[in-house]
Amino acid sequence: xxxxxxxxxxxxxxxxxxxxxxxxxxxxxxxxxxxxxxxxxxxxxxxxxxxxxxxxxxxxxxxxxxxxxxxxxxxxxxxxxxxxxxxxxxxxxxxxxxxxxxxxxxxxxxxxxxxxxxxxxxxxxxxxxxxxxxxxxxxxxxx
Amino acid sequence: xxxxxxxxxxxxxxxxxxxxxxxxxxxxxxxxxxxxxxxxxxxxxxxxxxxxxxxxxxxxxxxxxxxxxxxxxxxxxxxxxxxxxxxxxxxxxxxxxxxxxxxxxxxxxxxxxxxxxxxxxxxxxxxxxxxxxxxxxxxxxxx
DNA sequence: ATGTATGCAAAACATTTGCACCTGG
DNA sequence: CCAGGTGCAAATGTTTTGCATACAT
Numbered sequence: 001x002x003x004x005x006x007x008x009x010x011x012x013x014x015x016x017x018x019x020x021x022x023x024x025x026x027x028x029x030x031x032x033x034x035x036x037x038x039x040x041x042x043x044x045x046x047x048x049x050x051x052x053x054x055x056x057x058x059x060x061x062x063x064x065x066x067x068x069x070x071x072x073x074x075x076x077x078x079x080x081x082x083x084x085x086x087x088x089x090x091x092x093x094x095x096x097x098x099x100x101x102x103x104x105x106x107x108x109x110x111x112x113x114x115x116x117x118x119x120x121x122x123x124x125x126x127x128x129x130x131x132x133x134x135x136x137x138x139x140x141x142x143x
Numbered sequence: 144x145x146x147x148x149x150x151x152x153x154x155x156x157x158x159x160x161x162x163x164x165x166x167x168x169x170x171x172x173x174x175x176x177x178x179x180x181x182x183x184x185x186x187x188x189x190x191x192x193x194x195x196x197x198x199x200x201x202x203x204x205x206x207x208x209x210x211x212x213x214x215x216x217x218x219x220x221x222x223x224x225x226x227x228x229x230x231x232x233x234x235x236x237x238x239x240x241x242x243x244x245x246x247x248x249x250x251x252x253x254x255x256x257x258x259x260x261x262x263x264x265x266x267x268x269x270x271x272x273x274x275x276x277x278x279x280x281x282x283x284x285x286x
Numbered sequence: 287a288t289g290t291a292t293g294c295a296a297a298a299c300a301t302t303t304g305c306a307c308c309t310g311g
Numbered sequence: 312c313c314a315g316g317t318g319c320a321a322a323t324g325t326t327t328t329g330c331a332t333a334c335a336t
Binding site for chain 4: 158159191194198
């Protein structure tokens with residue numbers, strides 16, 4: 001149950017937090033902006049403030065529950081942390097995001113960091129391209 | 144001569160543009176924020192506005208003269224485009240940026256994009272870690 | 287109860303834009 | 312001369328913060 005995730009993160013179990021977790025959970029494979037989360041909750045009849053969405057997302061990030069990505073464009077997108085590390089490929093037309101993992105790349109990264117004398121903590125890899133989906137068309141907002 | 148770079152980019156040769164190009168050129172291996180460029184030019188006695196710095200950087204980017212990166216943290220950093228593609232490794236303590244290129248990684252990226260049905264346009268890869276420089280200490284601003 | 291969370295409005299940032307004036311070719 | 316460039320101030324878009332109230336435990 002999600003309440004437990006919150007508990008173990010040292011966060012009180014409150015309506016906004018549960019609703020946000022639920023939304024992120026039900027938005028499989030989706031990467032949402034704070035604004036999108038806010039709008040969807042409002043449309044669903046919830047009472048929540050945009051500031052709270054940002055605050056909670058930051059807390060979730062600190063707790064390792066979500067990851068914040070800065071793809072192109074001003075807004076950050078948030079993704080529920082479900083399982084192992086992966087990188088992203090983003091369609092520059094429709095904005096769709098897919099995930100992938102490639103051990104060969106990971107290995108090369110570790111080798112490169114070591115060669116350059118860095119203790120590797122983290123990395124971001126994002127590919128940008130055009131996907132081949134039939135319905136792929138320029139679209140911006142989430143409903 | 145830098146004037147020529149501007150000319151062939153369809154941009155008039157003006158003071159601000161030349162000064163900015165110079166600064167970027169003399170800042171070898173450096174990745175500067177718009178604000179940092181602005182401050183350095185002001186300190187150097189130049190008369191320039193922050194808005195102009197942003198405008199010119201955008202034009203430079205469109206002309207392929209500079210690249211804009213969104214490393215962690217709010218501000219974008221700009222780097223003079225000198226030669227071939229490369230990726231970055233950033234020290235999370237001192238902010239130092241090093242560049243690298245790895246053909247194996249590039250190759251895997253192309254393969255991944257193809258497998259997922261994307262026509263690859265671009266990518267960003269940034270490693271974050273701690274460098275082993277003697278003087279590596281938390282520092283934020285450029286002088 | 288009591289320390290945390292929340293909503294709202296205002297603040298803080300980074301970046302962009304409108305506009306009157308200046309300048310390179 | 313004149314289209315394009317510039318500085319300044321104001322606008323924008325996103326994220327953060329202050330504060331009084333509301334809620335979880």
